[in-house]
Amino acid sequence: MKFKKIIIFLLIIFFLLSSSYFIYKQYFKVSPELPYKTTNIEKRDISQIINSSGTLEIKDTLKIGSLVAGTVKQILVKENDIVKKGQILAIIDNGKDDTEVQAALGQVKNTQAQLDYQEKYFARQQELFKANQISQDYFEQVTKDLEQLKANLITNKATLKKAEIEYKNTRIIAPEDGIIIAILVTEGEAVTVDLDATVLFKLAKDLTKMEAQLNIDESDIGQIKKNQKVNFTVSAYPDKNFEGFITDVSFAPKIINNILSYKASLCVENQNMLLRPGMTVNADIKIAKSKNCLAITTQAFQINNKLIETVAKNLHHKIEFASKNSIKTLEAKCQQQDAVKNIWLIKDNKFIETPIIIGITDDTYYEIKSGITEQDKIIIDIEETDELKKIYSKIYDSAV
Missing domain, CATH: 1.10.287 (Helix Hairpins)
Structure with a gap:
């Protein structure tokens, strides 16, 4: 009786496995004619950006000291006070x-x-x-x-x-209209006027205009120019985008942890007074933009040549590799910052490796300058061996 139950149980398992494999073969089998994905080039806007970071600073800051030695007798202002030119800020007792x-x-x-x-x-x-x-x-x-x-x-x-x-x-006065952003002494503190002169106050002439010194990697500095637009965020307002533009690019190098970089000055409008000195800026510098250009996904440049050969052999398709002469011809046409890259096309059951000239990129799409047309079918993915098929085959073979 027990042996009969075991036989029935095994038959049920065999039936389920056979049914599963049959369903897999009928509905989930990858078509042997198309073990790859294709796409056409499309028109879109592409913006190329360089990422950088820096720290916000007040654009025009004045350090206010004393011309006479003595002690601070009286401080007449507080931090964040708006002061006028000539206003007395403190009195020194000499x-x-x-x-x-x-x-x-x-x-x-x-x-x-x-x-x-x-x-x-x-x-x-x-x-x-x-x-x-x-x-x-x-x-x-x-x-x-x-x-x-x-x-x-x-x-x-x-x-x-x-x-x-x-x-x-002995009367310390404001040299310009502005805002007191720091008081660096207390009443009764000694004031010196020698080489290490005491700084009493820091005055910002205009908090509505700020700047940040961005660190630009040496590999990117050649693409940074004055008046380039910059979008940036700060941690205090992670969901808000701020705008600015590059006002200056330094020639002086800076080495930190053996990494060479250069400073680029970012000018920022702060009319709503949300930004504060010392905030860290995470900036995207827009170095180039191409509107309504022919574009191709970066996936097209990630096709493995050996895999293409294998698929061509399995499908009995022809395959044609790009010649060195065709690549050199395109390279001769390239302008500054352009490059030649190879992609794979499928045409009349033939895989064709084709060199093209690309322009700017946003790391998702590349601008296409020349080499292909909108009618070409571009291979963007090759399907490798179906692991699910292997599993079902092993189960079926062992059951049989």
């Missing part, structure tokens, strides 16, 4: 306050008073000299005293002006 100004002013007033008297005295003495009532020596001495007082007044006024300038310099 230990003198306005004492030198007052002393110099006193000297000027005193000398001026003496000069006023001496001018009147000189006028009287001049009349007496004309009337021969005083000696020439005495009149010359009066004249000398007058000129000496005039010279003293000039000197004292200069001393006053110097004292006023030094006192004025």
Whole structure:
């Protein structure tokens, strides 16, 4: 009884396997006539881009220091304050306050008073000299005293002006309209004016205009030019695209981890004030664009020649490889940045390796300059041995 059940069970398995293999053979068998996929070239827009990254910076930044040494007496602004040219930002205590100004002013007033008297005295003495009532020596001495007082007044006024300038310099003022983006000192902190001068503030003249220094690989730098459009994103707004353009390309190389690169300056409009200094920019530089051009998928360049030969043999198709002369002829026609690549066509049961001239690429499609027409059938895939067929065959053979 048990043996009979086993026989029935095996027959059921055999029936299921046979049915599965029959269904596979009828409905899932790859047609032996077309073990490959073809396509035609199409017209589309292609944009070629170079990827790069960099850090956002404020385009025009001023570092504000002090012309006098001392300590910070008072800070009159806060970060992000909008300031006007000439506005006082801080006061420096140089230990003198306005004492030198007052002393110099006193000297000027005193000398001026003496000069006023001496001018009147000189006028009287001049009349007496004309009337021969005083000696020439005495009149010359009066004249000398007058000129000496005039010279003293000039000197004292200069001393006053110097004292006023030094006192004025204890007031740190904004050199331009802008926004305070950093305060680098605190009240009571010492301020120096030597070679390592203290920077008190950083002022941005215009936050609506920013720039980023992009690192461009040496293999791409030849394609970067001024005024090229750039699309970029920042981590703070991953779903938002920003735009800018290249303003400068540096000649100075930069080597990081043995990788040579060059700097390209990216100008960015920041009217909505979303962007901030220090943000990392992930940029796509549009170096070329071709509208409504003939295009071919990159798959066409990935066909294995040995596989083509095998398929041609199995299908009893002819095969024709590209000649060196045809390749050299096209290479002679190539312009800068063009290239010659080989693709496979199928025509009248014949595989034909064909060289073509390609232009720009977006890494998915290539622009076609010449070599094929819109009517040509281009091979983009070759079907390899069907693994599913192998599995079913093994199961069927073992069951039989």
